[in-house]
Amino acid sequence: MAAATRAEAQAPARADSASLEYEVKAAYLLNFTRYVEWPPSAFPRQDSPLVICVIGPDPFRTILERTVEGKAADGHPIAIQRAALASDTRGCHMAFIASGSQDVRIPQSDQLEGAVLTIGEGRGFARRGGMIGLVIMDATVRFEINLDAVRGAGLQVSSRLLALATRVYSTEAGE
């Protein structure tokens, strides 16, 4: 059984190795499925797969497949799709938009079809309408959350996840 989500995987991430960084990020993607709740309509059947879409050039190569292999999210098997455009997120539950994507436009929650959790890289992602933005702080992968965007897509995010976010964008919180 792989230990992809172990926090100790961070230590090699600090070695500034790209592959290590994306191993952590892959684990994060899997972990986010445990703290985010999709509306029941997002899954046609009980055993419908939770689809993770990677938009643009794929930085994970095979890492993501290895990470989610044999894993399930609340009973749903996890499937991975790849797409070229951010607008093409039909059938996705989670969309990772790599920072090297051609499409610089960040998909807003009201432009998405269905409940799709958008995850991007860099500080501007969450601030500019993305839902979870992965950032590197002190050589560690952290994340920011745009709560308005998450809620706008009809998703629920756990308070425990919010507590771990380095920054939460929310009109309610006044940020």
Add this chain to the structure above:
Amino acid sequence: MARFRDRPIRDKVALLIGVASIVGMGFAGLTVIVYDLITFKPRVVRDLDSQAEIIGLNAIPALTFSDPKAASENLATLRSRPEIGFASIRLPSGSLFASYARDSTRARPVAERRAPGYEFRAGHLVLTRALSSDDLVLGYLTLEYDLPSVWARLARYGIMAATVLLALLTAAALLSRTLVRTVSSPLGRLAEASRQIAATRDFRVRVAQDSNDEIGQLTKAFNEMLGALQQSEERLRLALEAAEMRITEAASVDALIEEVHPEDRDLVRRTIGHSLEAGQGFDVEFRTSGGDGVERWAALRGHASGEGKAPQLVGVLQDVTDRRQLELQLIQSQKMEAIGNLAGGIAHDFNNLLTAIIGYVKFVERALPEGSPIRDDVAEIDRAARRAALLTSHLLSYARRQMVMPTAVHMNASVGSIQPMLRRLLSEDIEIVTALDPRVWVTRIDQGQFEQLIVNMAVNARDAMPHGGKLRIRTGNTVLGGEETRRNTDVLPGEYAVLTISDTGAGMTPEIAARVFEPFFTTKPVGQGSGLGLAMCYGIVKQADGHISVESEVGRGSVFTIFLPRLEGSEPKSLHPTEEDVIPPGTETVLFVEDDSTVRDMGMRVLRGAGYEVLEADSGERALAVSRASAGSIHMLVTDVIMPGMSGRELVEILCRERPHLHVLYVSGYTEDVIVRRGILDERTPFLAKPFTPTRLAQTVRQILDGAGRPA
């Protein structure tokens, strides 16, 4: 310290409650401590485990996203559990992910555990819990709990126990106070009431009953007992009061002696001395040394007990002054009675002798020729004999042995005849005023007694007016109807002649007026009045079927009113013969019964001289024999009243049955009260008092035979 059972109930209760509390507390406390000690460790482990679960739940996301800062913040919430000294989260590799130390003394862990479970080490409980997500162990949470020392725990129990004990003792004190209010105080009141009653003998005391429990019942029973005692005491008091007695107690003979008249002290001392020696009760009467100068007599009946010179005396003391006075009066009246008997006896014999003397003197006088010088001598004997007769009459009067012989009496005449005598009787400063109604009815009473009545009333009035005044005598008529007689059951309705005698003297109180007719009742000093004067008046009036009443007002005087029934019909014929010195003749047969031979001989000689056939007998029995032996008719019986054997009355009763047409004449020089009281003789019974003259005898016999007197 007093013994427990002698202590007040309040203390006992407080003590008992205190002891019970302490013992109960001891057991309860011990149980709690033992239970606590036994269950302490498992409880601490459970407690710490649940704490670890909560901390762990929040630590998992931090581990998941590799956020030691968040994990440390999470651990920092253990500040609210000061007994947890150290906590740490380690990664499965053993490296420290986050830690917490309560203070600098616990900066380091006491044990480094790598597996879930717990252990007690050096006063600490170290508990490790695996933090896992989806069966994947993310790390280990270790909590170190600083166990309190046993002494610290015991001290905590001690404080608790002391607090509870204090509360219990306060409760015990409060309870005992309540008990004092509900038990001790009522009992105290009962005891106080008992003491008070013992001291004052006042059984009217009652104890307030303010509950219905046992003590309330006791109080109620106590009060009921007091009620019964009070009633009993009251009965005894009333009984003693009715008997005019009082219970007396004296600590010594000397204490009693002080109340005794000096002259009687020796007697009392001797009596009590004998009583002590004999061991019996004593009964002594003595005069008291009352300070008011009035001599009172007391009777003391009691018991002396005790040794030596200070015997205890308990007895019943009775004022017997009245009884003593009554005894004196009784002695006086017995003396009077004895003198009366003596005087009456002498008078009786004298009358017989005087009858003979007067009779024979008459014979001598008749036998003497006119002008005989002896006639004067004989007349002198006759006068002397008559004076002697008057003397016996006075003697009888004094002894109140006079024959009661009611006759028709005209009040005005009696008052008129007695008035000169009243004038002599009353002092000069008393004015006699008479108002006599000429139409006053004739009444029926013994003439002598009626006059005696007036005299007695006058004497009474005189004594009421020592400084002079007015004595009013008034006569009149009245008709008493139903109204007056209903108020006085003694009086019958009818026509009455009324004699009113009033004075302007001192008067009487209603109390005295009510008793004024009682025998021996007198307000006069001893020796100055017999107490019989008004009683005699009462008797005289009652004997005449009349009524006497008195109205009096202190300072204004008294009014005595005498009602005598009107005598119906005309004035009866007088039996008194005219003093004509003529002996009327007769031829009838007369039986003369007389035990005194001189009187009998004289009488026979008179009657035979007048021409009567005379049979004689010296007793009632002999007279019966003579009558039965006589074949011819006997027209008249002349008999003495008092004779040895059969009395005159008995003889008359028998003879009148045998000879229905017999005329009867009683002769007597002496009459017994018994005869008068039995009413043998009334105005219809012909009676001749000794001494009588031959003429008087002959005339009376003739009148009766001629029909002036009816047959007996």
